[in-house]
Amino acid sequence: MLRASLAGGFVLAFHLPVRGANELEQPSDNPAGQFAPNAFIRIDHAGKTTLVMPQVEMGQGVYTAIPMILADELDADLSQVVLEHAPPNDKLYGNPIFGIQATGNSNSIRAFWKPLRIAGAGARAMLVQAAASQWQVDPASCTAANGIVTHAATGRTASYGDLADTAAALPAPTDPPLKDPKDFTLIGKPLKRLDTPNKTDGKVIYAIDAIIPDMKIATLAQSPVFGGKVAHVDDSAAKNIPGIQKVVVLDDLVAVVGDHMYTAKKGLDALVITWDNGPNAQINSNDIWNDLRAASRKDGVIAKSVGDVAKGLTQGDRYEGEYELPFLAHATMEPMNCTVRLTPGACEIWTGTQVMTRVQATAAKAAGVPIDKVTVHNHLLGGGFGRRLEADMVASAVRIAKEVDAPVKVIWTREEDIQHDIYRPIYRDVISATLSNGKIVAWKYKVSGSSIMARWFLPGFQNDIDIDAVDSAVDMPYDIPNRQVAYVRAEPPAVPTGFWRGVGPNNNVFAIECFMDELARKANLDPVAFRRGMLGNNPRLKAALDLVAEKSGWGQPLPPRAGRGVSVQPSFASFIATVVEAEVDNNGEVHLRRVTSAVDTGIAVNPDIIVAQLQGGLIFGLTAALWGEVTIDKGRVRQSNFNDYRMLRIDEVPNIEVHVIKSSEDPGGIGETGATAGPPALRNAIYAATGVALRRLPVDRAALAVNKA
Amino acid sequence: MSPLGDGRVETRGMTKLRINGESRDVEAPDDMPLLWVLRDLLGLTGTKFGCGIAQCGACTVHIDGKPVRSCLLAVGSIGNSAITTIEGISATEAGAKVQKAWLDLEVIQCGYCQSGQIMSAAALLAANAKPDDADIDAAMAGNICRCGTYVRIRAAIKRAAAEA
Numbered sequence: 025m026l027r028a029s030l031a032g033g034f035v036l037a038f039h040l041p042v043r044g045a046n047e048l049e050q051p052s053d054n055p056a057g058q059f060a061p062n063a064f065i066r067i068d069h070a071g072k073t074t075l076v077m078p079q080v081e082m083g084q085g086v087y088t089a090i091p092m093i094l095a096d097e098l099d100a101d102l103s104q105v106v107l108e109h110a111p112p113n114d115k116l117y118g119n120p121i122f123g124i125q126a127t128g129n130s131n132s133i134r135a136f137w138k139p140l141r142i143a144g145a146g147a148r149a150m151l152v153q154a155a156a157s158q159w160q161v162d163p164a165s166c167t168a169a170n171g172i173v174t175h176a177a178t179g180r181t182a183s184y185g186d187l188a189d190t191a192a193a194l195p196a197p198t199d200p201p202l203k204d205p206k207d208f209t210l211i212g213k214p215l216k217r218l219d220t221p222n223k224t225d226g227k228v229i230y231a232i233d234a235i236i237p238d239m240k241i242a243t244l245a246q247s248p249v250f251g252g253k254v255a256h257v258d259d260s261a262a263k264n265i266p267g268i269q270k271v272v273v274l275d276d277l278v279a280v281v282g283d284h285m286y287t288a289k290k291g292l293d294a295l296v297i298t299w300d301n302g303p304n305a306q307i308n309s310n311d312i313w314n315d316l317r318a319a320s321r322k323d324g325v326i327a328k329s330v331g332d333v334a335k336g337l338t339q340g341d342r343y344e345g346e347y348e349l350p351f352l353a354h355a356t357m358e359p360m361n362c363t364v365r366l367t368p369g370a371c372e373i374w375t376g377t378q379v380m381t382r383v384q385a386t387a388a389k390a391a392g393v394p395i396d397k398v399t400v401h402n403h404l405l406g407g408g409f410g411r412r413l414e415a416d417m418v419a420s421a422v423r424i425a426k427e428v429d430a431p432v433k434v435i436w437t438r439e440e441d442i443q444h445d446i447y448r449p450i451y452r453d454v455i456s457a458t459l460s461n462g463k464i465v466a467w468k469y470k471v472s473g474s475s476i477m478a479r480w481f482l483p484g485f486q487n488d489i490d491i492d493a494v495d496s497a498v499d500m501p502y503d504i505p506n507r508q509v510a511y512v513r514a515e516p517p518a519v520p521t522g523f524w525r526g527v528g529p530n531n532n533v534f535a536i537e538c539f540m541d542e543l544a545r546k547a548n549l550d551p552v553a554f555r556r557g558m559l560g561n562n563p564r565l566k567a568a569l570d571l572v573a574e575k576s577g578w579g580q581p582l583p584p585r586a587g588r589g590v591s592v593q594p595s596f597a598s599f600i601a602t603v604v605e606a607e608v609d610n611n612g613e614v615h616l617r618r619v620t621s622a623v624d625t626g627i628a629v630n631p632d633i634i635v636a637q638l639q640g641g642l643i644f645g646l647t648a649a650l651w652g653e654v655t656i657d658k659g660r661v662r663q664s665n666f667n668d669y670r671m672l673r674i675d676e677v678p679n680i681e682v683h684v685i686k687s688s689e690d691p692g693g694i695g696e697t698g699a700t701a702g703p704p705a706l707r708n709a710i711y712a713a714t715g716v717a718l719r720r721l722p723v724d725r726a727a728l729a730v731n732k733a
Numbered sequence: 734m735s736p737l738g739d740g741r742v743e744t745r746g747m748t749k750l751r752i753n754g755e756s757r758d759v760e761a762p763d764d765m766p767l768l769w770v771l772r773d774l775l776g777l778t779g780t781k782f783g784c785g786i787a788q789c790g791a792c793t794v795h796i797d798g799k800p801v802r803s804c805l806l807a808v809g810s811i812g813n814s815a816i817t818t819i820e821g822i823s824a825t826e827a828g829a830k831v832q833k834a835w836l837d838l839e840v841i842q843c844g845y846c847q848s849g850q851i852m853s854a855a856a857l858l859a860a861n862a863k864p865d866d867a868d869i870d871a872a873m874a875g876n877i878c879r880c881g882t883y884v885r886i887r888a889a890i891k892r893a894a895a896e897a
Contacts, residue, residue: 083843083880216839223844224832224851226779226819233778241773266762284773285782286765357783357791357845357879406781406845407879438784632839636885640842643881666788666877674883675870698881 059188061147061196063116064094064140071104071171071185078110078117078125079132080378081219082408083640084695085633086132088217090140092629093133096210097144097203101171101184107218109402112380122481127378128413128523130596130693133629137691145200147191154190155182205627205688214632219404231403232361234374236431239363240269242424243288243435244279246444249301249659250518254278258296265291272427279424285435304518304659312450312516312656313348320346320452320472324510325488328498336466336506340458343546347455347535348720351516351654352448352524353661353669358406359441362421365431370397371422374433376405378412386415390422409644410523413480414446442669443661447654448524449474450516451493453535462547463558466506469497471532474521475513488513496529496595496700500536501565502558519656525644526699529595534721537591537704542717551590551708552578564624565592568601568685571622575683576603582713583607586617589708595700596693598625602642604705605678608713612729614650614706619680621701626689634694635682641698642680647672649703653722748808752777753821763809768792770808771818779819779848783877790876793849794818800856802875819848827858827893834893842880850876854890863894 060066066074075094081087087107095105110117112125119126121135148168155173156163159180166175171184184191205211222228247253257278259271267287272279280291363374364387371391377383380400388395405412421434436444451473458465477484477492484491489511497509515521524530544554552573559566569592572578578588586607593600605618621638628634651670655662663669707718714728726732750757752775759774771777771794780803783791787802794803795817822828831854834840841847850873857864857872864872869890878886 083841085842216836217841220836220839220841220844223841223847224835225823226777226848228844229778230845232782233772235776235778284765284769286762286769286773289785355879357781357789357843357877359782405843407843409879435782438786636839636842636882639884640881643883644879647881665786666784667786671877671879672881672883673874673877674886675874677881677883680884 059147059192061150061191062143064143065098065147067184067188069185069188071101071183073098073100073105073171073184074108075105076108076110076117078136079119079127080109080380080402080405080408082127082378082405082412084637085217085630086127087219088215088633089133089629090136091218092210092215093137093140094144096208097141098148099168099170104171110380112384112400114381117380124382125380126413127408128410129527130695130697133691134597134693141202142200145202146197149197149200150191150194151184151187153194154187158182158190211629212627212631215630217633228404230358230406231363231374231376232358232406232435234363234401234403234433236363236365236374236433239431239433240281240283240428241285241288241435242272242279242281242428242432243285243292243437244277244420244424244440245292245295245297246277246440247299247301248443249299250304250307250520252276252302252304252659253300254297255300256298262291262294265294270428271295272424274423277420279434281428281432289437301659307517307659308657309655312519316450316452316472316514316516319512319514320454320470322512324470324472324512326508327489327494327511328507328509330508331506333466333468333506333508337456337458337468340460340465341546342456342458343543345455345535345539345542346719347453347538349451349531349534350652350721351450351519351656352648352652353442353445353654353663354409354411354524355442355666355669355671356405356407356409356411359438360411360417360436361434362418363431363433364421364425366391366425369393370399372399372401373418373422374401374403375418376403376412377415377418378405378408379415383415383418386418387422390419391426409525410527411445413523416446438666439664442663442665446520446522449476449521451531453531455535455539457539457543459543459547462549462554464502464504464543467504468508469536470510470512471497472512472514473531474515476521476523478513480522492523492528494528495532496593497532497536499594501562501592501594502555503561504558518659525641526696529593529696529700530645530703533591533593533595533700534704534707537593538707538717538719541589541708541711550579555590555592562594562599564599565594565601568592568599568622568624571683571685572601572603572620575622575681576605576618576620578603585609585713587709587712587714589705589710589712591701591704591708593697593700596697598623598692598694598697600638600697600701602701602705604702604709606706606709606713608710608728610730612725612727614710614723614725614728616646616676616678616706618678619702620683621681621698622683622685623697624685624687625692625694626687627691628684628687629691631684634684637694638682638698639680641696642702643672643677643698645699645702646706648699649706649721650723750808750811750816751813752816753818754824759808761808764807767794767803767806767808767811767816771803777818777820781845781848783846783849788877789846789849790853791846791849793852793876795852795856798856798859800853819852822852822855825855825859828855830893830896831855831858831889834889834896838885838889838892840882840885840889842882846876846878850878850886854886854893857890858893864890
């Protein structure tokens with residue numbers, strides 16, 4: 025156990041790496057009498073308070089926010105709190121929104137806000153009841169704070185540890201009274217993060233750092249062409265490299281197992297692999313785009329209809345817009361990896377995942393053992409962004425491990441990571457709208473693209489509508505009397521598609537907010553004023569827009585070829601307005617000058633983490649807008665590493681100010697919101713600076729250049 | 734010495750390294766990058782693999798106080814130079830200041846790149862007690878952070894520099 029002393033008096037003990045659930049059910053200090061009122065809280069005789077984290081930590085701060093919620097309602101003694109990862113168990117730890125144990129969609133706090141408060145408050149009520157029974161007083165005359173129950177009238181006190189046995193015998197209340205938000209002691213405060221001290225000194229263990237006795241290291245090559253197979257492997261050169269243990273040849277991949285990553289990589293480079301490219305060897309980006317454009321001319325399935333859009337489109341001046349977004353890779357800083365130990369009838373894996381039970385089931389299937397014989401050691405994630413909502417890296421690692429007589433850690437090179445991602449799909453959005461007297465009369469919107477839900481979560485794909493693909497379009501925030509949203513499912517050939525930070529709203533907010541700026545110009549209205557006039561039914565978003573306009577210096581003079589762009593979004597139940605200020609040089613290069621956001625995310629459980637998530641999310645989105653694009657040629661991904669799949673760097677990032685609006689509404693989501701907010705605001709800044717209405721990402725410098733090449 | 738398939742020979746013997754003030758003997762081929770020596774032979778996993786081509790900075794260590802990408806640094810080229818990794822950086826004045834500022838300003842999110850960020854920042858401060866924005870840009874542009882912590886990295890370097 026590592027102990028970390030944190031500023032602000034929040035002192036927690038942190039278990040790393042994970043302990044499995046089986047160990048936890050047999051605590052050494054008190055096998056019989058531990059107070060465990062629910063799946064999230066256990067208190068032993070010594071008062072040690074174990075909080076179990078149902079959601080995974082990938083940088084978004086959930087390992088601070090969840091303990092804050094539990095400990096606040098519990099009135100726990102923070103110096104006694106220990107955190108643990110939840111084991112795989114959908115029944116106990118399933119995300120209430122998904123029904124499975126998944127961390128994604130910026131919904132950890134939204135989904136668990138009530139259940140965790142009830143868990144904390146219920147445990148507290150039982151401890152208070154236990155004390156009141158012992159003292160034969162009315163529970164209402166007792167108070168709890170800092171892990172101690174007090175009966176003020178008689179001056180008696182009892183610690184939670186002392187009360188554990190008595191409390192454990194009580195029934196858990198089904199509907200315990202929750203705190204009035206004014207009585208929160210932790211929620212709403214910018215408390216220090218609990219996961220970061222060990223991230224400053226190299227002590228934190230990510231999955232890639234797992235060290236298992238007698239472990240070997242492997243690295244792999246998957247078919248460069250999607251869906252290709254191994255035809256032949258000449259390993260004569262590789263076999264002679266000292267430290268190479270084995271060359272593993274499976275139908276779709278080749279792995280080299282060595283004493284360490286260096287020999288494994290060297291061995292892989294020395295192989296001569298002949299691939300059977302299969303049917304996808306001629307696929308290229310051009311054809312994929314042409315297919316999507318053709319598909320986008322279909323009518324689609326109506327996902328939302330308000331008023332009479334056909335009639336509305338005949339009233340006023342009509343305008344059209346089409347927007348296109350590219351394939352994107354996730355490029356988590358920690359490359360894909362998984363460590364596997366197979367023993368007769370059982371499988372143990374060390375990984376970093378957003379989907380605990382899915383990787384468990386995947387490992388079980390690949391290993392050929394029952395699910396309950398798979399132990400999953402999850403870790404803090406070196407980035408998730410949706411990539412670790414998939415289990416492919418676990419499946420391939422187990423398949424490789426089956427060929428090796430030792431535990432094996434499989435590490436993907438960055439090139440494998442980028443070229444064998446599960447990509448953010450390409451999207452095309454087609455909009456028709458009519459304008460009259462500075463207001464939108466009708467809005468017809470059609471999104472065309474892959475359905476990730478159909479593969480990943482079928483309940484999210486019903487009646488041919490992908491709820492993620494139309495998210496933030498069906499609930500667009502503007503008062504428009506006639507409105508229609510349609511969806512065309514269009515799957516790209518061979519390229520696997522998956523969730524990427526910002527998910528569906530990333531696409532829809534971009535198209536909506538870009539077209540809003542074009543309509544504002546047609547209406548001869550300022551972009552902020554134009555939006556503001558149609559946010560009457562959305563006071564929270566309107567307030568955010570007003571605040572960001574004030575804080576960003578909206579309307580104040582700027583140099584030539586500099587501009588400000590605005591975007592607003594109600595996505596993930598947070599109301600956010602963002603202004604990006606950018607300058608476009610004569611070569612068409614875009615320089616960020618300043619970014620400002622205002623956010624109403626309801627009760628900000630930890631306001632500093634809200635700010636950090638928006639700052640980081642904005643950079644994530646702006647990176648994609650300025651540089652992000654995966655292209656396909658001859659069935660292969662052309663990009664391979666950070667040299668050709670570019671990230672924004674510190675010298676390209678301006679100051680980012682985030683203003684958190686105080687609110688008493690239930691918390692909204694935050695992790696993905698910045699990724700969604702940045703691109704349209706940037707594009708609108710470029711539009712303001714140059715008059716060029718870009719309709720595709722990433723930014724096309726040639727279209728912006730004054731000095732034409 | 735052992736033969737390779739292509740007829741080359743590879744040196745394989747004990748290499749003596751000075752890491753975080755301690756002498757360590759490792760058995761590694763001379764061309765093995767320091768990154769994998771640290772991680773896979775010595776269990777010093779704080780230094781991270783990010784790209785393997787010196788593009789991301791996650792593997793940054795100090796060689797005689799200078800920041801170097803260990804993913805492309807052949808272990809045989811290091812000789813008697815002092816290697817400092819994230820595990821040892823708190824022993825340096827600049828390193829300790831940077832670590833503290835990182836926590837004071839809550840720079841870190843997923844944290845995977847932060848060993849490298851801290852090593853680059855510590856080297857900057859050791860060489861330049863009062864870096865301005867351009868100095869920070871020049872010293873830190875080689876370190877990618879996918880979580881986007883750059884705004885706080887800049888502020889934390891200034892905070893660390895302001896600590897007397």
